[in-house]
Amino acid sequence: xxxxxxxxxxxxxxxxxxxxxxxxxxxxxxxxxxxxxxxxxxxxxxxxxxxxxxxxxxxxxxxxxxxxxxxxxxxxxxxxxxxxxxxxxxxxxxxxxxxxxxxxxxxxxxxxxxxxxxxxxxxxxxxxxxxxxxxxxxxxxxxxxxxxxxxxxxxxxxxxxxxxxxxxxxxxxxxxxxxxxxxxxxxxxxxxxxxxxxxxxxxxxxxxxxxxxxxxxxxxxxxxxxxxxxxxxxxxxxxxxxxxxxxxxxxxxxxxxxxxxxxxxxxxxxxxxxxxxxxxxxxxxxxxxxxxxxxxxxxxxxxxxxxxxxxxxxxxxxxxx
Amino acid sequence: xxxxxxxxxxxxxxxxxxxxxxxxxxxxxxxxxxxxxxxxxxxxxxxxxxxxxxxxxxxxxxxxxxxxxxxxxxxxxxxxxxxxxxxxxx
Numbered sequence: 536x537x538x539x540x541x542x543x544x545x546x547x548x549x550x551x552x553x554x555x556x557x558x559x560x561x562x563x564x565x566x567x568x569x570x571x572x573x574x575x576x577x578x579x580x581x582x583x584x585x586x587x588x589x590x591x592x593x594x595x596x597x598x599x600x601x602x603x604x605x606x607x608x609x610x611x612x613x614x615x616x617x618x619x620x621x622x623x624x625x626x627x628x629x630x631x632x633x634x635x636x637x638x639x640x641x642x643x644x645x646x647x648x649x650x651x652x653x654x655x656x657x658x659x660x661x662x663x664x665x666x667x668x669x670x671x672x673x674x675x676x677x678x679x680x681x682x683x684x685x686x687x688x689x690x691x692x693x694x695x696x697x698x699x700x701x702x703x704x705x706x707x708x709x710x711x712x713x714x715x716x717x718x719x720x721x722x723x724x725x726x727x728x729x730x731x732x733x734x735x736x737x738x739x740x741x742x743x744x745x746x747x748x749x750x751x752x753x754x755x756x757x758x759x760x761x762x763x764x765x766x767x768x769x770x771x772x773x774x775x776x777x778x779x780x781x782x783x784x785x786x787x788x789x790x791x792x793x794x795x796x797x798x799x800x801x802x803x804x805x806x807x808x809x810x811x812x813x814x815x816x817x818x819x820x821x822x823x824x825x826x827x828x829x830x831x832x833x834x835x836x837x838x839x840x841x842x843x844x845x846x847x848x849x850x851x852x853x854x855x856x
Numbered sequence: 857x858x859x860x861x862x863x864x865x866x867x868x869x870x871x872x873x874x875x876x877x878x879x880x881x882x883x884x885x886x887x888x889x890x891x892x893x894x895x896x897x898x899x900x901x902x903x904x905x906x907x908x909x910x911x912x913x914x915x916x917x918x919x920x921x922x923x924x925x926x927x928x929x930x931x932x933x934x935x936x937x938x939x940x941x942x943x944x945x946x
Contacts (some may be wrong), residue, residue, distance in 0.1 A: 539908030548910065553898045555929065558911040558922045573910025601907045711884050720888035727883070736883040781889070837929045 541603040544572040550616040556837040563852030612654040612855035661810035662832040680827035684746040723778040751819035759850040767792040
């Protein structure tokens with residue numbers, strides 16, 4: 536087998552093997568003649584790796600197959616597609632040693648932060664802060680977005696402060712994900728009437744409670760640097776009550792949406808204020824008012840490439856080129 | 857994470873209600889969507905991962921998967937894997 540060698544790549548992609556979005560970016564980088572190295576967390580244990588944080592080098596090799604050298608002064612950008620911290624979701628089948636190894640490798644990936652003279656999409660420290668929903672909401676209001684009435688609470692009696700027409704939207708402060716052997720639970724936004732919420736339903740940990748936006752149209756805005764891609768999400772043209780992700784995907788329509796220039800500016804400004812080069816923003820428009828719901832610094836975008844057809848992969852490659 | 861910790865994560869707090877013990881779970885867990893985890897190989901069918909290229913290619917032809925004519929990619933924002941785009945819950 537001939538060994539491939541990658542020397543001094545311009546772009547480093549830190550991802551998972553199964554992150555096909557990174558495959559799209561790879562294709563676009565190659566199309567632009569940009570040299571790159573992709574490192575996947577699953578592959579790291581199979582490599583012999585040496586990082587010198589003082590000289591700013593990383594060298595790696597898989598004997599007979601693959602080797603690389605990355606140097607601080609030649610890296611122009613890092614595309615970071617890994618979590619900034621691991622959520623304890625309760626996998627019962629992972630020995631402590633495996634978890635320890637996973638955390639150590641995770642830290643190794645984050646150690647690329649030593650490459651501080653290049654562009655990041657996104658820098659893990661910025662992502663860590665930006666993933667905090669209260670931080671997002673406060674900043675969104677400051678840059679000019681309308682924000683639904685919001686309360687973070689574990690006290691059911693206070694939900695009435697943000698309820699509308701006797702209903703309230705409840706979501707987690709962070710991703711709600713639990714795993715028990717072969718079963719996972721994923722928490723979507725819960726739309727419920729006030730009388731259905733008992734004190735003990737929210738007392739064990741706090742929730743984000745918001746006024747429901749009845750009759751809203753959901754928007755997904757993807758920001759890449761200064762570029763904005765906006766799509767509306769409807770049930771074949773009709774607004775969706777509650778969390779659209781609960782809908783069967785074949786019922787959903789994704790269509791281009793042109794937001795007012797002020798809203799586009801708010802999106803770019805929010806992303807910049809959070810120190811992000813990329814942001815996937817969820818908005819809701821109701822009676823011509825654009826409400827900010829949340830921003831995901833690691834949001835997915837490949838689903839928009841073909842339907843409705845947004846060249847986000849090329850935009851990301853351009854950012855690094 | 858210890859095994860004991862994992863069990864705690866799934867054990868609902870016990871609330872005394874009219875002298876009966878009932879299991880009460882937080883509303884976000886009670887109404888969470890539960891689904892079976894597919895632990896089969898996540899590799900795309902008939903594809904091989906090319907480490908030097910940093911992408912999946914069709915095993916038979918070597919054509920990059922995402923450049924294959926007709927390849928549509930994921931159809932929802934979560935790629936049908938609810939742990940999300942950056943595998944937050946891994």
